[in-house]
Amino acid sequence: MTKVHDRVLVLLCCVGLVTTFFAPFLDQAPNRLASSTPLPLLNAPGFEAGAVILGLGLFMPIALLTSDRVRSLATIGASVLLLWACLAAAGHLAALRAPSGTPAMRLSLGPSFWSLAGIAVLALLDAAQRARLGLGARLGLVGLVVAGFILMARAGTFDSLSLTKEFLAHRAEFATELWRHLALVCAALLLAFVVGVPLVLAILRNDALRGVVLASLGIVQTIPSIALFGLLMVPLSSLASAVPVVKAIGVEGVGPAPAIIALALYSLFPLVRGFTVGLAEVPFAVKDAARGLGFDRRRMLLEIELPLALPALLSGLRVVTIQAIGLAAVAALIGAGGLGTFVFQGIGQYALDLVLLGAIPIVLLALAADLAFQLVIGVVRR
Amino acid sequence: MKPIAFHAVGKSFGATHALCDFSLEIPGGAFCVLIGPSGCGKSTALRMINAMILPDQGRVTVGGEDVARLDPVEHRRHIGYVIQSVGLFPHWTVAQNIAAVPRLLGWSKPKQADRVEEMAGLLGIEPALLERYPHELSGGQQQRAGVARALAADPEIILMDEPFAALDPTSRATLQAELERIHARSGKTIVFVTHDMDEALRLATQMVVMDRGHLVQSGAPIEILRHPANSLVGAFLGGGSIHMRLLDRLAVRERSTPRRTGATGAIAAGASLRQALDLMLATGSTRLAVVDEDGTWRGEIHIGDIIAGGEAGTSDASA
Ligand SMILES: Nc1ncnc2c1ncn2[C@@H]1O[C@H](COP(=O)(O)OP(=O)(O)OP(=O)(O)O)[C@@H](O)[C@H]1O
Ligand SMILES: [Mg+2]
Numbered sequence: 001m002t003k004v005h006d007r008v009l010v011l012l013c014c015v016g017l018v019t020t021f022f023a024p025f026l027d028q029a030p031n032r033l034a035s036s037t038p039l040p041l042l043n044a045p046g047f048e049a050g051a052v053i054l055g056l057g058l059f060m061p062i063a064l065l066t067s068d069r070v071r072s073l074a075t076i077g078a079s080v081l082l083l084w085a086c087l088a089a090a091g092h093l094a095a096l097r098a099p100s101g102t103p104a105m106r107l108s109l110g111p112s113f114w115s116l117a118g119i120a121v122l123a124l125l126d127a128a129q130r131a132r133l134g135l136g137a138r139l140g141l142v143g144l145v146v147a148g149f150i151l152m153a154r155a156g157t158f159d160s161l162s163l164t165k166e167f168l169a170h171r172a173e174f175a176t177e178l179w180r181h182l183a184l185v186c187a188a189l190l191l192a193f194v195v196g197v198p199l200v201l202a203i204l205r206n207d208a209l210r211g212v213v214l215a216s217l218g219i220v221q222t223i224p225s226i227a228l229f230g231l232l233m234v235p236l237s238s239l240a241s242a243v244p245v246v247k248a249i250g251v252e253g254v255g256p257a258p259a260i261i262a263l264a265l266y267s268l269f270p271l272v273r274g275f276t277v278g279l280a281e282v283p284f285a286v287k288d289a290a291r292g293l294g295f296d297r298r299r300m301l302l303e304i305e306l307p308l309a310l311p312a313l314l315s316g317l318r319v320v321t322i323q324a325i326g327l328a329a330v331a332a333l334i335g336a337g338g339l340g341t342f343v344f345q346g347i348g349q350y351a352l353d354l355v356l357l358g359a360i361p362i363v364l365l366a367l368a369a370d371l372a373f374q375l376v377i378g379v380v381r382r
Numbered sequence: 383m384k385p386i387a388f389h390a391v392g393k394s395f396g397a398t399h400a401l402c403d404f405s406l407e408i409p410g411g412a413f414c415v416l417i418g419p420s421g422c423g424k425s426t427a428l429r430m431i432n433a434m435i436l437p438d439q440g441r442v443t444v445g446g447e448d449v450a451r452l453d454p455v456e457h458r459r460h461i462g463y464v465i466q467s468v469g470l471f472p473h474w475t476v477a478q479n480i481a482a483v484p485r486l487l488g489w490s491k492p493k494q495a496d497r498v499e500e501m502a503g504l505l506g507i508e509p510a511l512l513e514r515y516p517h518e519l520s521g522g523q524q525q526r527a528g529v530a531r532a533l534a535a536d537p538e539i540i541l542m543d544e545p546f547a548a549l550d551p552t553s554r555a556t557l558q559a560e561l562e563r564i565h566a567r568s569g570k571t572i573v574f575v576t577h578d579m580d581e582a583l584r585l586a587t588q589m590v591v592m593d594r595g596h597l598v599q600s601g602a603p604i605e606i607l608r609h610p611a612n613s614l615v616g617a618f619l620g621g622g623s624i625h626m627r628l629l630d631r632l633a634v635r636e637r638s639t640p641r642r643t644g645a646t647g648a649i650a651a652g653a654s655l656r657q658a659l660d661l662m663l664a665t666g667s668t669r670l671a672v673v674d675e676d677g678t679w680r681g682e683i684h685i686g687d688i689i690a691g692g693e694a695g696t697s698d699a700s701a
Contacts, residue, residue, distance in 0.1 A: 285469035286469050288469055289469030289470070292458060293458060294483060295455075295486065296455045
């Protein structure tokens with residue numbers, strides 16, 4: 001008797017098949033404002049469409065495999081195939097539908113594409129987790145997927161998609177905003193770290209203070225992001241006009257300064273809490289033994305408490321980094337730039353592809369940061 | 383060999399009086415065992431010696447110096463300490479754990495390594511275990527590593543808080559024997575906390591019975607067995623089996639007399655009276671010949687010698 005060993009895979013396959021047949025893979029419109037006609041996957045060239053169906057269909061037999069490891073590895077293979085096939089199908093379908101000389105023609109990725117690509121990524125992440133791939137294997141897998149994408153991009157596969165057109169039109173800005181986004185995130189994390197570590201050390205042996213600090217940081221966490229950015233504008237601009245030195249180093253009511261401060265404020269709570277919990281979880285017996293053997297406060301912290309709390313610290317940092325990458329998008333609203341610029345421009349111009357030009361790299365950055373932290377935490381935990 | 387002394391020490395944790403007017407002198411080189419019911423203040427007293435807890439009233443002195451006036455960190459580095467829950471450092475290997483205090487004292491790497499090896503040999507820790515992490519050891523191996531860590535810097539004083547509590551009877555007996563040997567050879571002052579009366583009687587040169595923060599009785603184990611200070615000590619010493627325990631502590635040579643009545647079995651003069659009684663029960667004879675280690679005849683011991691001596695020796699316990 002056959003038995004399903006991975007129900008999630010079956011579910012993903014069914015959802016994928018439904019969207020393949022009932023949702024548009026691409027949307028075609030003669031220009032930005034005109035209403036669009038849906039293009040199902042089946043309009044794509046047979047080879048690519050077939051590959052998509054094959055990749056998705058393979059999930060079914062794979063779900064029946066008994067061995068966990070074999071099933072995970074097979075899932076990885078099928079998901080990579082599905083992902084590549086989706087990309088190729090989208091590119092080639094768009095090329096078929098966009099004859100040259102119609103530059104206003106919009107071919108945007110539709111719900112079916114997004115769900116299929118999403119299914120592939122989900123299955124891939126889950127299987128990579130279960131297969132307990134080593135660090136090298138994980139990086140190799142990411143490299144493989146990225147290499148496929150780059151090869152297709154080089155070959156001009158995606159040239160007819162409107163997302164690509166937006167990218168080409170904003171190419172120079174894209175690089176600037178990407179760097180600016182990263183700079184915002186790094187500056188905010190650095191600030192949070194520089195403020196957070198002494199804060200943790202201060203509240204570590206003071207229960208009353210710990211309660212107050214964690215509660216106030218928790219309240220900051222609940223302020224909606226746009227409101228916090230706005231709230232910081234007023235005091236910073238009055239500070240800048242009152243103290244010339246502050247203005248001279250570039251602090252103003254708008255721009256990067258309030259953005260970095262707001263992002264750092266949001267980062268403080270998870271960082272401080274994760275770190276405090278990590279230090280508090282060092283077993284009492286271990287600290288007691290260290291004290292009894294003659295460790296002084298400094299050596300106790302550096303040689304016993306910090307190494308044992310490091311995984312918790314890194315987990316906190318991971319949460320905070322991913323959160324900051326996402327939140328930094330809002331910084332564009334107060335003139336700090338970053339990938340959010342495209343998102344808000346796109347919303348203003350009703351250009352969905354421009355929104356995606358900002359949103360997709362943000363998601364990818366977050367995924368990359370997550371992967372990087374998983375690797376580091378893996379090394380530390382040994 | 384530094385003596386340790388408690389001078390009318392008092393300590394409270396909130397409403398709990400952990401120690402009350404506690405005075406005790408532990409001579410240098412003693413093997414002092416603190417024993418008493420749970421919560422009577424044994425760990426508290428022990429932790430005052432290395433300044434982990436400071437007294438509210440009174441003074442604790444080590445080698446004549448008031449512990450409260452010493453630099454606690456430096457003081458602790460010269461006192462071996464085995465805590466009640468072992469507390470090995472989970473992120474360090476067994477070897478690194480054992481080398482902890484030598485490293486704090488700034489010993490050279492080769493000297494540290496030599497000492498780790500020596501300690502592992504002394505406590506029967508297989509060399510293969512040295513590169514493992516504590517969670518990869520059995521409970522007994524962890525306790526051995528904990529003891530090795532406490533002894534590594536060759537401290538003059540060793541504090542041990544129920545170090546063998548988690549061990550099976552066999553490993554416990556082995557480690558007790560090793561500890562007895564270390565004590566006999568090095569002449570270190572050892573202060574040892576236990577719940578286990580047999581362990582206390584076996585190891586102690588000085589036994590201290592405590593109850594609810596008070597010192598009830600202190601002295602050589604055999605003296606306490608012979609003359610329990612009150613019914614509480616008597617009960618704690620094992621109630622009904624107190625006389626059997628006494629037989630355990632007394633040697634055959636103390637009761638044997640040079641006479642010849644034609645006893646069949648033979649027993650060594652150094653064996654305990656309990657072993658003599660056991661041999662009588664096993665062989666069905668009421669008389670045994672007593673011989674020295676070299677086999678020379680010394681006399682005989684009769685069942686009456688064992689019983690009469692026992693009654694006379696502990697007459698005030700049953701009163
Ligand atoms: N840090 C502390 N805070 C509050 N109370 C404490 C503290 N340490 C010890 N006590 C209390 O002091 C008393 C004596 O404790 P201690 O640890 O010395 O007992 P013990 O004889 O070692 O007991 P056990 O045999 O169970 O280890 C107990 O009532 C205990 O609850
Ligand atoms: Mg205790």
